Amino acid sequence: MTAEQIFFLLTAAVILIAALMVVTVRKLLHAALWLVLVLFGVAVLYAILQANFLAVVQLVVYIGAIAILFIFADMLTRRDLRDRPGQTRFNWWVAALLGLAIFVGLLSALLSVPNVNRTPAALPTDTDLVAALGTALVSPQGYVLPFEVASVLLLAALIGAVYLAGVNKKS
Amino acid sequence: MSIPLSWYLVLAAALFCIGLYGVLVRKNAIAILLGVELMLNAVNINLVAFWRYLDPAQMAGQAFAVIVFAVAAAEVAVGLALIISVYRRRKTVVADEIDLMKW
């Protein structure tokens, strides 16, 4: 077991335990904070995979914006400042069985990838990966169309969210 | 020995299923969105792992992951705005109680 493998196993354990906590704790605020831990673990995973830009963007976008949105939404939708019990359905075991079944199905599909135990391919040494990503996102032979569509989507979401949650609406 | 690709795939599949469990089992609408976030992160792990292990020179995996980031952020923003708006009228965020359009 190399140090890298031990590090990966630790990160994976943190991610999975925190994810289980997200879906089982009673207090919603705690669930949101466990989600922050999951997101942080995933960022560490991106750093191990040498996707530096994605790791940092994960921290900025997911933890710095989305997690905070969740926390604020949770604070704004309580009738009082206490948590009501009973956040889980009574027939949760059906969902657990379904989850296990889908897990088995996914594994059988994913592990049938040819040469699934491979080691990482060599990184290209001549280009800076971040610069290559930037070029790919804005070059016409690259992914400029999805990039622009995503920015229009974000604009629509921004306007929609501000309108929906705005305080000047007459009820 | 380095980390084999299968470890990442197993982790992503497990995270996806935990997220799916969260979506199916929680009553609070915000908690359901938390499960959706877990699923999106699992998908991203898969994308980036395949990018790194198959062909790092081709930016498709990372570009796709960036677009998933943007879509996830947009979806969470609109979803939470909807939930807050519904809460203002119906004073509840329990998904079962928002059933005015059910037959």
Next chain:
Amino acid sequence: MSFWNDPINFLADWLNGVLTGWGLPAGWATVLVYLVGITVLVVFAMVLDIGLVWVERKVVARFQDRLGPNRLGPFGLIQPFADIIKMVIKEDITPAGADKVLYNIAPVLSAASVIMLWAILPLAANIYGVDLNVGLLYVVAMGALGTLAVIMAGWASNNKYALLGAFRMVANMVAYEIPMVIVLLIPTILAGTMSVIGITEAQRDIWFALLSPLGLIIFMISAIAELGRSPFDLNEAESEIVAGFHIEYTGMKFGWFYAGELLHAFTFGGFAAILFFGGYAGFFGLEKLPAFAWLNLPLVQAFFFILKAMLGYWVIMWVKYSMPRIRIDHMLAFNWKFLVPLSLILLAATAILHKILVVLPTWQYALGMFVANIVIITATIEILRSYGRRQRLAEQRLSPQPVEN
């Protein structure tokens, strides 16, 4: 390599040699050396923090025309230690109904988000933690972690004022992240890389403060807002919400918040030095002359970097102790209606000009960039003045003042 040319690698190799001499396998020795390095860096940051407490109190005293602490030790140098002892022996109260785990993690997370910034802060050409090629985004990411710590503190205190203060502070920090990200793109464009070392190296000939003074100004404004210091300190407005999100924190927990804030201010002074004033390297080509070859030594570079960071920190303190507080809605309006469009215009102008002018020699490039910045500043001031004039005339028409004879 000798100690004077490459201190960190020299010490790391020596320690590695010692550890493998004791029989440790090479992989574990490397990990242990890294852990020692991290500990040394953190200890250095925290010891610097103690010094910053003294600096802050002396400087605020001088700004307010008094002496500051001068009883303990020469010039009051022992004062921070007295402060620390006082904080440590204070009673550690956890309010009733507080969320214990969150309540205790929040100050640690707040200080951690600052110390993590020291991982990429280069003190010299080869004294740094790590050379991330996305260093500038990492700075923003650590700001995001700080925001999370504020929310945790405000919520876990089970106190309305703390929650209000936390809401305001988070609105502040999230809002001012945007002009900061946009302005951080300007050194990226000018240097061609987001790596902090790369940006410093690109300033060997000319400081980016001369290429983009407006970028420096917007960076300082958004940095001060991110720090939550005056004039953006609505979260700890003593007259309004009694210390905001850290009301319920006593003793050393408050000490972590306080120390974290001071270190954060110094770190942002350091980043202003790195991004706009050349960091450890901005000597305008002087170090190439043989008479000034000693400017290439790492410890000399570190000295100059700390000097520039102290100057940046001094400017932040100067602003804090000279300006009144801004109201929260004015603060947010200032961000969304003024800073964000201004920084976007500046970014567009810088990018276009960089593309056009990059083929020219350095002084023409610098002149072009500088003139463009001055043009934008002048245009902004003119627009603001005409807007202010229109508002004043509209008010005068509504409520005519009596004419004095």
